[in-house]
Amino acid sequence: MIKFLLKRVLEFIPVLLIISFIVFSLVFVAGNPVALMLPEDASQEDIERLTVALGLDQPFIVQYGKYMLDLVQGDFGKSFRYNTDALPLVLERLPATLELAAASMIIAIIIAIPLGVWSATRKNSSLDLLATGGAVIGKAMPNFWLGIMLILLFSVTLGWFPVSGRGTIAHLILPAITLGTGVAAEMTRLIRSSMVEILSQDYVRTAKSKGLRNFFVVYKHAFRNSLIPVVTITALQTSTLVGGALITETVFSWPGLGQLLIQAVNTRDMAIVQASVFTIAILVIFMNLLADVVYRILDPRIKYS
Amino acid sequence: MKTGTAILDVDDLHTYFRTEHGVIPSVNGVSFEVREGETLAIVGESGSGKSVTSLSIMGLIDSPGKVEKGNILFEGKNLTTLGKKDYRKLRGNEIAMIFQEPLSSLNPLFTIGNQLSESIKLHQKVDKKTARVKSIEMLRHVGIPRAEKVFSSFPHVLSGGMRQRVMIAMALSCNPKLLIADEPTTALDVTIQAQILELMKKLAKENSTAILLITHDLGVVAEMADKVVVMYAGQVVEHTDVYTLFSNPKHPYTKGLLNSTPKFHETEEVLASITGTVPTPSKMPKGCKFNPRCPFATEVCTTQEPVLREVADGHKVRCWLYEEKEDAI
Numbered sequence: 001m002i003k004f005l006l007k008r009v010l011e012f013i014p015v016l017l018i019i020s021f022i023v024f025s026l027v028f029v030a031g032n033p034v035a036l037m038l039p040e041d042a043s044q045e046d047i048e049r050l051t052v053a054l055g056l057d058q059p060f061i062v063q064y065g066k067y068m069l070d071l072v073q074g075d076f077g078k079s080f081r082y083n084t085d086a087l088p089l090v091l092e093r094l095p096a097t098l099e100l101a102a103a104s105m106i107i108a109i110i111i112a113i114p115l116g117v118w119s120a121t122r123k124n125s126s127l128d129l130l131a132t133g134g135a136v137i138g139k140a141m142p143n144f145w146l147g148i149m150l151i152l153l154f155s156v157t158l159g160w161f162p163v164s165g166r167g168t169i170a171h172l173i174l175p176a177i178t179l180g181t182g183v184a185a186e187m188t189r190l191i192r193s194s195m196v197e198i199l200s201q202d203y204v205r206t207a208k209s210k211g212l213r214n215f216f217v218v219y220k221h222a223f224r225n226s227l228i229p230v231v232t233i234t235a236l237q238t239s240t241l242v243g244g245a246l247i248t249e250t251v252f253s254w255p256g257l258g259q260l261l262i263q264a265v266n267t268r269d270m271a272i273v274q275a276s277v278f279t280i281a282i283l284v285i286f287m288n289l290l291a292d293v294v295y296r297i298l299d300p301r302i303k304y305s
Numbered sequence: 306m307k308t309g310t311a312i313l314d315v316d317d318l319h320t321y322f323r324t325e326h327g328v329i330p331s332v333n334g335v336s337f338e339v340r341e342g343e344t345l346a347i348v349g350e351s352g353s354g355k356s357v358t359s360l361s362i363m364g365l366i367d368s369p370g371k372v373e374k375g376n377i378l379f380e381g382k383n384l385t386t387l388g389k390k391d392y393r394k395l396r397g398n399e400i401a402m403i404f405q406e407p408l409s410s411l412n413p414l415f416t417i418g419n420q421l422s423e424s425i426k427l428h429q430k431v432d433k434k435t436a437r438v439k440s441i442e443m444l445r446h447v448g449i450p451r452a453e454k455v456f457s458s459f460p461h462v463l464s465g466g467m468r469q470r471v472m473i474a475m476a477l478s479c480n481p482k483l484l485i486a487d488e489p490t491t492a493l494d495v496t497i498q499a500q501i502l503e504l505m506k507k508l509a510k511e512n513s514t515a516i517l518l519i520t521h522d523l524g525v526v527a528e529m530a531d532k533v534v535v536m537y538a539g540q541v542v543e544h545t546d547v548y549t550l551f552s553n554p555k556h557p558y559t560k561g562l563l564n565s566t567p568k569f570h571e572t573e574e575v576l577a578s579i580t581g582t583v584p585t586p587s588k589m590p591k592g593c594k595f596n597p598r599c600p601f602a603t604e605v606c607t608t609q610e611p612v613l614r615e616v617a618d619g620h621k622v623r624c625w626l627y628e629e630k631e632d633a634i
Binding site (some may be wrong): 202203208209210211225299300301 | 357397401404411412415457475
């Protein structure tokens, strides 16, 4: 297991190199930020001076080399807007995003597992149709709309939860539901189809023929087998939750990474964009690694190689 | 012939599947009984309803299938009206089952030991430690070497023959009165087949377990069975003891099956076959269901369905050929 983990961690290096190259190239083609940093009536001379000062007059390869040199020292450059190092700014926002992602995932799992298993065991019943239909609606609802509706109902009308911001559990509930609904919908459908397939397997029949209670047949023998595709999607979805909570964070003024990233893109604060994208990329890689480890725990047939 | 009391009495069993394409009568009026310590083989092609019969006895027919009519009496208890909880107490305990595919019949994510001790813990109400001891004992009993190691192994590291031995150990772990074996050797190669049959025979004899053997292999029938039920299109077409079946088969279908089995001492190069295929439920022929494939079919066969009639002591046949003879006497 340790050998496997070590190997996987070493595999990160080329992936991170490629990501750094893509991130840097995107920023490079996005254009010169100097124009945005100076007042509109700045003279040509001022522009040139700042360009040289920031090293933006150098050729691409030189700039990339410098960038990489700084990067390995954990330096993503200074934010133009905040005039401080970009990475600490990003890392400061990370806990809020992780908190929201974790809460959404917990909500999604709590809904999706029983609902998916339940509709698989009652395949084609009206309750199953209701659950799968509900999942389609859940998936189809845009986050911004759901978020606003939840705010209108539970914050404005009923006054149960705060409208926006972060701090208490109460602050967390509405954004987590907004973000978790889509994930729950997708997971429900996946667990259902996975379970339908597994329930027709011979070993499920064997389990029934032993006289086991239906609960054990379903949750011990079938459910664990149906988890492999579910783990894959959960890992991918968690990465999306971390990186893609932009809209939800904006609707609820949630001080997370998504909000920071959107502001940085708007103001062409490239150091922050780079640091954010890089951080999200590492999280995605980490989630994939975690999924690989979970597969190996779940299924003894998957060898460490 | 053994004269034990009947522990399983299947009477006029009808199991239907109600699908979008109409009602499929997979099992249509099947009756037979299995006596204590006896082996009854159900023989037939794919789609003849033999597996559905066995699953009906286990109470494992899934929706849209249903036992529509008839009784299944196990030691006098009617299984068709038995509650779910009581059925579970019976399954894996008094009636156990072995399936065709040892490869896919074991759960890949749990150790052999986990799966084996599961039913011992459940039915014999023993603790984990005792269940482990009993499981290892059972593995040894079915001829598995290094039983402790196998106990903690996962199914995928075992060969097909070993897995089927594990299945047998699992099925016999609670000393069932009836063992249903659905094509237990079909997926195994020939040398292993013989070993597995031998093992089943030995263990069944030790505990006087009755066996209901589902197979399409007449070699297996000759090896194992005391009595034989030949099924065709959801019905019993011939029911007799194993000696009579091979020496004096009556039904043209049974004769066809026997003729299409290669024989050791014959040098014929062309193997006889029964022309045509088993009819699909939607295209079930009128009259005798075998008439389109029967070389002896007469007019009455295409219009009226024959009944299962006793032509000699303990020998029943569903065929107009013998119906007429009876009438003539």
